Amino acid sequence: MANLAWLKPARNKRGATTLIAAALAAPLALAAADARAQQPPIKIGVIVPTSGTFTANGEDALAGMRMYFDEIGNEIAGRKIQLIVEDDQGKPDVGLTKARKLVESDKVQMLAGFVSSAVTLAVSEYARDKKIPMIINADGGANELTIPGPLFNPTLVRFSQNGRTPSAAAAAFIYKQGWRKVATITSDFAGGFDTIGGFAQAFCKLGGTITQEQYPPLTTNDYGPYITNLDRSAEAVVTFLPGAGGLRFVKQFVELGLKDKYPMMDIFGQAVYEPNLPQLGDAALGIYSTLHYTPMIKTPENERFVKAYVERNKRLPSDNGPDGWAGAKGIAEAAKAVGGKVEDTEKFIAAMKGVKFASAKGDLSVDKYGQVIQAMYVRRTEKAGNDYVNVPIASYENVDQFWPFSLEEFESYKYRYAELKGSTTNCAKVLEKK
Amino acid sequence: MGRALLIALIGAAAFAVLPALLPSYYLGLVTKMMIFALFAMSLDLMVGYAGLASLGHAAFFGLGAYTVGLLIVRAHVSEWIAFPAGVLAATAGGALFAALALRARGSYLLMITLALAQVVWGIAFGWRTLTGGDDGLPGIPRPVYFISLAGETAFFYFVLLFTGISALLLAAIVRSPFGRALRGIRESETRMQALGFNVWRHQFTAFVIAAGFAGLAGCLYVYHNRFVSPDFLHVVVSAEALIMVILGGVGTLLGPAIGAALIIFLEDFISSQTQRWLLILGIIYVATTLYAPRGIIGLYKEYTARKKQR
Numbered sequence: 001m002a003n004l005a006w007l008k009p010a011r012n013k014r015g016a017t018t019l020i021a022a023a024l025a026a027p028l029a030l031a032a033a034d035a036r037a038q039q040p041p042i043k044i045g046v047i048v049p050t051s052g053t054f055t056a057n058g059e060d061a062l063a064g065m066r067m068y069f070d071e072i073g074n075e076i077a078g079r080k081i082q083l084i085v086e087d088d089q090g091k092p093d094v095g096l097t098k099a100r101k102l103v104e105s106d107k108v109q110m111l112a113g114f115v116s117s118a119v120t121l122a123v124s125e126y127a128r129d130k131k132i133p134m135i136i137n138a139d140g141g142a143n144e145l146t147i148p149g150p151l152f153n154p155t156l157v158r159f160s161q162n163g164r165t166p167s168a169a170a171a172a173f174i175y176k177q178g179w180r181k182v183a184t185i186t187s188d189f190a191g192g193f194d195t196i197g198g199f200a201q202a203f204c205k206l207g208g209t210i211t212q213e214q215y216p217p218l219t220t221n222d223y224g225p226y227i228t229n230l231d232r233s234a235e236a237v238v239t240f241l242p243g244a245g246g247l248r249f250v251k252q253f254v255e256l257g258l259k260d261k262y263p264m265m266d267i268f269g270q271a272v273y274e275p276n277l278p279q280l281g282d283a284a285l286g287i288y289s290t291l292h293y294t295p296m297i298k299t300p301e302n303e304r305f306v307k308a309y310v311e312r313n314k315r316l317p318s319d320n321g322p323d324g325w326a327g328a329k330g331i332a333e334a335a336k337a338v339g340g341k342v343e344d345t346e347k348f349i350a351a352m353k354g355v356k357f358a359s360a361k362g363d364l365s366v367d368k369y370g371q372v373i374q375a376m377y378v379r380r381t382e383k384a385g386n387d388y389v390n391v392p393i394a395s396y397e398n399v400d401q402f403w404p405f406s407l408e409e410f411e412s413y414k415y416r417y418a419e420l421k422g423s424t425t426n427c428a429k430v431l432e433k434k
Numbered sequence: 435m436g437r438a439l440l441i442a443l444i445g446a447a448a449f450a451v452l453p454a455l456l457p458s459y460y461l462g463l464v465t466k467m468m469i470f471a472l473f474a475m476s477l478d479l480m481v482g483y484a485g486l487a488s489l490g491h492a493a494f495f496g497l498g499a500y501t502v503g504l505l506i507v508r509a510h511v512s513e514w515i516a517f518p519a520g521v522l523a524a525t526a527g528g529a530l531f532a533a534l535a536l537r538a539r540g541s542y543l544l545m546i547t548l549a550l551a552q553v554v555w556g557i558a559f560g561w562r563t564l565t566g567g568d569d570g571l572p573g574i575p576r577p578v579y580f581i582s583l584a585g586e587t588a589f590f591y592f593v594l595l596f597t598g599i600s601a602l603l604l605a606a607i608v609r610s611p612f613g614r615a616l617r618g619i620r621e622s623e624t625r626m627q628a629l630g631f632n633v634w635r636h637q638f639t640a641f642v643i644a645a646g647f648a649g650l651a652g653c654l655y656v657y658h659n660r661f662v663s664p665d666f667l668h669v670v671v672s673a674e675a676l677i678m679v680i681l682g683g684v685g686t687l688l689g690p691a692i693g694a695a696l697i698i699f700l701e702d703f704i705s706s707q708t709q710r711w712l713l714i715l716g717i718i719y720v721a722t723t724l725y726a727p728r729g730i731i732g733l734y735k736e737y738t739a740r741k742k743q744r
Contacts, residue, residue, distance in 0.1 A: 050709050087705050092570060092663045093655075097466065097702060104459035121572040122661045142569060150573055188560065190567030418562040 041080040042335060042342055045102030047123065048113040048138055052090040053243075056275075057115045057320045061138035063313050064324025065112070068332070076332050077340030084108060088119050095119035099126055109133070109342045112327055114140035115320075117163070117191070121151065128153045131345045133352070136160055137327020138320055143194065146371035146401055147410075155345055157352045157370040159330050160323040161292045162401050163191065164198030164417070169290040169376035169396050170267045171202035172404065174236055176394075179263070183212040183234035185226055185249070187241050190418065195240045195267055197417025200424035202404065204431050210238075210424045216245070223249045227256050236263045239271065246271025247279060254283045263288065269390060272381045274316055277388035284381040284388055292399075293319040293361045294379045294390045305360035322360040326372070330355050330364075362397070371401040442602075449594055453587040461586045462658075463702060467695040468597040469654045474678040474690035475604050476647035481676070482685030483608050484640035485620030486536075489544045489672050490551030491648055493531065496667030498524040498649030500558060503571040503662035508564070513577035517653055524649020525642055527554075532641035536634060548669060555667040570663030574656055583657065593654050600647055604687055607643065616640055617685075681722050683729030692730055 046065065048058030062085065074081045084106050088095035095116075102108045103126075110133040114120040120140035127134040134156040136145070141163040144151040174182060184199070186192040192215070200210055212231035216223065227249075230237065241249050250271050253259045266272055269289035277284055295306050295316045305325065309317045334352035335342050342348045349370075356365045362375035376399045379390035396403070402410045414432045423429045453461055473495055480486045501523040505516040535546040558565045565571065576584045583589045607613050615636055618626045623633050656662055665671070674697065682693025700718065704711040726733045 051712055087709065087711075089705075091665050092661060093659050093665060094701075096659055096661075097463070100459050100462050101702070101706065104462070105457060118569050118663050118665075121569055122659065122663070125572050125660055190562050190569050193562055193567070418567070421562070 039079045039340065041082040042076060042340070043082045043084060043106060043108040044331065045099070045106060045108035045111045046083055046085045046113040047088050047095055047098055047102070047111060047119070048085065049090045049115050049119075050085070050087040054090045054115045054139075056318065057139055058087075058113070060318050060320035061113060061115070061324035061327075063309070064317065064321040064326075065137070065328040067308060067312060067321075068325045068328035072332060076335045079335075079340045088116070090116045090119065092116070092118040092122035096122045096126060099123045103127075103130055103132055110135060110331065110348075112136075112331065113138045116140070117142035120145065124151070124153045124156060128155060131155060133157075133342070133345055133349055135327050135331060135352075137323050137330070139323070141191075143198075143401070146367075146369045147407075148369065152369070154370070155349050157330065157349065157366055157372075159327040159364070159372045160320070161374070162371055163194045165376055165399050165401065165403060166268050166290040166292065167195050167198035168202040168403055169378065169399065170238065170265050170288075171199050171206060171208070172396065173288070173290065173378045173394060174238070174265055175203065175206040175208050177236075177263070179235040180208050181211045181234050182208065182236045182238050182265075183214070183231045184210055184238045184424065185214045185216065185223075185241065186239070187218045187220075187243075187245055188215040189218050191242070192240055193418040193421050196238075196424060197420045199238060199267060200420060200427075200430050201413065201417070204427035205404070209427060213422070213424050215421070216241075218243060218245065220245060221248065223252045224256065227252055227258060230258065230262075234262065236265060238265045238267065240267045242268075242270045246273070247276050250280055250283050250287070259283070259286075265289070269294075269379065272379075272390055274318060274390070277381065277390075281388070282383075285383060287381045288393075289379050289381070289390060290376060291319055291379065292374050292376055293322050294377055294392055296379070296389050296391050297360070297362070297377070298392075299360075299362070301358050302360040317360075319361075326359045326361065326364055329357060329359065330366070333357065362395075365398075367400055369401070373398050373400045375399065446598060449598075450591075453590055458586045461590050463698065465586070465590050465593050465658055466655075467698045468593050469651050469658060470675075470678065470694040470698055471691035472597045472600050472654070473648055473651035474675055474682065474694040475601060475687050476644045476651065477675045478679050478685065478687055478690040479604060479608065479640055479647070480644040481679055482687075482690075483613060483616045483620065484637055484644075485616075486637060486641065487540070487544050487676075488547040489669065489676065490531070490535075490547030490549075491644070491675050492667050492669070492671035493547075493551035493554045494524040494528055494645040494648035495652035495655070495671065495675075496554060496558065496662075496664075497527045498652030499656045499662045499666050500565065500571075501649075502653050502656045503574050504564070506574050507571050513579070517577065520653040520656075521646060521649045524652065525646040527649075528642040528645020529638075531645070532638045536637055536641065548672070551667065551669065551672060555664055555669070558664040558667055565662075565664075568664055570661055570665075572661040574660045574662070576657055576660065589657065593658070596650060596654060600650060601687070601691070604647065608687060612636070612639070677719060681719070681729055683731030686729070686731040689729050689731035696730075 048062055050058050069081050086098035112135040114136045115138045121142050136158040139160050143163050145153055184196055186196040211234050214226050216226050264287045266287055266289040269291045272284050272287050272289050309321055330352055333355040334348055337351035338347050353366045365373045367373055376396045377392045378394040380393045382391045412433050414434045477491045480488055498520040502516045502520040505511040531550050538546050583592050615631055619633050627633050678693040678697050679690040683689025704714050
């Protein structure tokens, strides 16, 4: 769900050169084959959008994956790694057709990538039937995929965030700041309800109250009415406005003179998404956001990652870059653990659920349901020289998918997030038990 | 007539042996082609024969699809009821839309159908608790009608059966006096009116029949994909269906079916080869409009006509 929009031109000129290189290298490879018995390659089908709204996310994840596999020489346990990339256009039926092609025609041993949650949900059904390992490492935040229930997929591991954890982190941070009453403004679509529902549940549990909820359509051009309508008794404003919405909102929030009076928490960092920052300029300063990554994290792992990423791609990574990298590393570690026998789905997935490693995002491990356990960062937009950046000011380590709840407590609530639209101001209903 | 029957029989036989020849992925792709062929043919009845241009045909495709999906996932109804209910819902939706839209003609009709379809899309997109919003409804199993249709081969025959019968029905409709009257209306409404034909009733009937077949295609597509999403209802799907009809040849039935198969194949094939596939597809569309304005069938007819002249 994070970081929508911003079309970037697709680029891939590798086709021809790879072919020539392959032709030249073929005799060499044959010679080398004598030394070691030739093993068939590990084929990974990567389904990401490389056209349409989510292009930037897909390309970042793919860049992260390629970076890791290049680091290890594109080989695991004596088997070459072969990536076959397909464009899902952000449409679930296209994604499914591509998954069928990859599995049935290209004979890939696993599927990876996935940005849009609709595509992820559609492919998950198919992958579960075919017992094909599915690695989500681009976005694909649908909560239900890793929670026991009808949509749960036992052969799936997600190395990117699920939908609700950045919301829970936002609630924890706001409460810690001493702000007890907040007003929310959320885009009117499925992802929006999941995000704000997750926030409401965590915030109510802590003892906070939502005094007002507003749902402007995704395509809103003028946020003026929503801003002037804002409940003045609120101590902070919580937003989830993907696409161009966040950008417009912040500009008008400043113009109407309210930004200095109300702290703003931007769940998932949609408004302060890095490509937006130059356009927002000083307007973005001081906005809080929560996400599982920011390029400004001060760890050796991240500094090395960011440097290599910028060298390769000539831009800063979004959260999808390290997600892609982490998924690739997860695949490699698990494949090593099973001696390269990735065809044994059960053992391979079991091994992947046991991986533990440090990454640009922080330390990662996987829970038994296949969701990565990782840090959540609270960031604040600041000025560094001439650039605007999201600086981490607080973090929550080892956040699992149900955090701050346990699975049992999480499942004991009566209403699912989407059902809470229109009643998040009523904490009694939000926290009603089954 | 004998020759047409022979061709139809040979065609059916050729399709029947496909599962033995094709690997499962390509069989799935042919299944998808057949579903969209049916969808494009239903639109051709409206556009090509009744002369009613529509940019909202995906609404009926989606109405059928969502009815099946909702009944199975939310209401746990038997597939024996859900499937016909889907077709019925699309037909009923067609009747409602026709009643509202048939006051307009030409580009105004395009706009009204587009607007009505967007309403349906808006409901599917916005009503999160019922329809799942933009995540759609996953988890719809392939049905069991006497035998399980979970396998690609069984499902292929299932779709072949429905598409085949529908194609024959549509062909019969356009050759019937009703179909001829439709073509008359397309050429000149006032003249047909003067001849005593009830123009509105003919157009209404054509609209509803087209909606019903589009709904059938939608129901089949749900089972094919095993999920529904608002994308099924999107204006892009309506526009794509129009392109299929135009590319194949307006008012030929066979043409739109070929157009549908070709576009599905090109989308799949080219997008696997290059990331610039949208550009290539665009060039093909432009080239068709410039050099084959009457579609593939038109091109073929011109070719045979020229050969005869010689």
